[in-house]
Amino acid sequence: MFLKKGDIVVIGSVALAFVLSFLLWLPFSKQGDRVIIKQNNKEIYSGSINKDNIITTDTNTIIIKDGVVYMDNATCKNQVCVNSGKISKKGESILCLPNKTIVTIE
Amino acid sequence: MSAKQDNRNNRIDIKRVAVYALLVAICLIVGYLENYLSISLAAIIPGVKIGLSNAIVLTLIFCGDTKGAWMVNITRICLSALIFGSPISFLFSLSGGIASMITASVLSRFKSVSAIGTSIAGGAMHNIFQCFAAMIFVGVGVVKILPFLILLGAICGAFCGVLLSLILKKLKTSKVF
Numbered sequence: 001m002f003l004k005k006g007d008i009v010v011i012g013s014v015a016l017a018f019v020l021s022f023l024l025w026l027p028f029s030k031q032g033d034r035v036i037i038k039q040n041n042k043e044i045y046s047g048s049i050n051k052d053n054i055i056t057t058d059t060n061t062i063i064i065k066d067g068v069v070y071m072d073n074a075t076c077k078n079q080v081c082v083n084s085g086k087i088s089k090k091g092e093s094i095l096c097l098p099n100k101t102i103v104t105i106e
Numbered sequence: 107m108s109a110k111q112d113n114r115n116n117r118i119d120i121k122r123v124a125v126y127a128l129l130v131a132i133c134l135i136v137g138y139l140e141n142y143l144s145i146s147l148a149a150i151i152p153g154v155k156i157g158l159s160n161a162i163v164l165t166l167i168f169c170g171d172t173k174g175a176w177m178v179n180i181t182r183i184c185l186s187a188l189i190f191g192s193p194i195s196f197l198f199s200l201s202g203g204i205a206s207m208i209t210a211s212v213l214s215r216f217k218s219v220s221a222i223g224t225s226i227a228g229g230a231m232h233n234i235f236q237c238f239a240a241m242i243f244v245g246v247g248v249v250k251i252l253p254f255l256i257l258l259g260a261i262c263g264a265f266c267g268v269l270l271s272l273i274l275k276k277l278k279t280s281k282v283f
Binding site for chain 1: 213216217218219220222223224226227230234246247249250252253256257260
């Protein structure tokens with residue numbers, strides 16, 4: 001239609017960028033090893049992801065089981081943290097903003 | 107060069123100012139209207155826009171007025187942030203806007219790259235740099251959605267590029283620029 005020779009080069013490089021950008025996922029797809037829980041910006045728990053544990057704070061219940069972490073219970077209204085599912089990879093996190101609780105994996 | 111001649115060269119062309127102002131106004135209106143157009147797109151990734159105002163800015167570039175295009179785009183970004191946005195959305199659109207403008211200014215110099223190719227590259231670069239801005243403000247994890255952003259930027263850019271080549275075709279017969 002309106003396409004010229006140079007356009008194919010441009011589209012090709014954009015396609016290449018699209019494919020290469022998947023490589024950026026690699027650092028994030030590593031299995032994490034430590035679970036860190038912070039509440040009100042203070043670290044209240046830090047432990048291995050492979051050690052099963054149940055951590056209860058005043059407001060939230062976090063369960064570590066079989067190498068995955070999830071928010072089992074929260075007193076907040078929106079329940080976003082409970083619905084955000086299970087995490088296990090490096091850099092993943094569960095946030096509970098109403099209770100100022102952050103679960104991250106390193 | 108005499109002082110008189112110099113003065114004439116630097117004189118602000120009133121017609122040009124009026125055209126720029128008109129284009130900024132069109133950009134703002136189009137940017138507002140596309141919020142409604144892109145509701146279905148937002149279901150995939152929140153905040154996705156087609157970027158129709160890009161087609162307008164690119165029109166200026168392809169008419170040979172790169173400097174004017176920069177002025178219109180920066181003005182548009184500042185005004186739309188003041189009217190619809192927040193300081194953070196301003197920085198996001200500024201980073202994307204500058205990246206896509208540099209890409210478009212460079213690519214439009216190549217005779218073998220058409221309006222569509224320029225628009226696709228501009229759209230992709232816009233989203234890449236917006237993603238980098240998001241990495242600073244939101245967190246490094248945002249990089250995960252970069253592939254989808256590149257793809258969407260290219261698709262939206264292609265759409266704008268087709269629109270742009272239709273506009274350019276019409277403009278050839280008129281004498282606006």
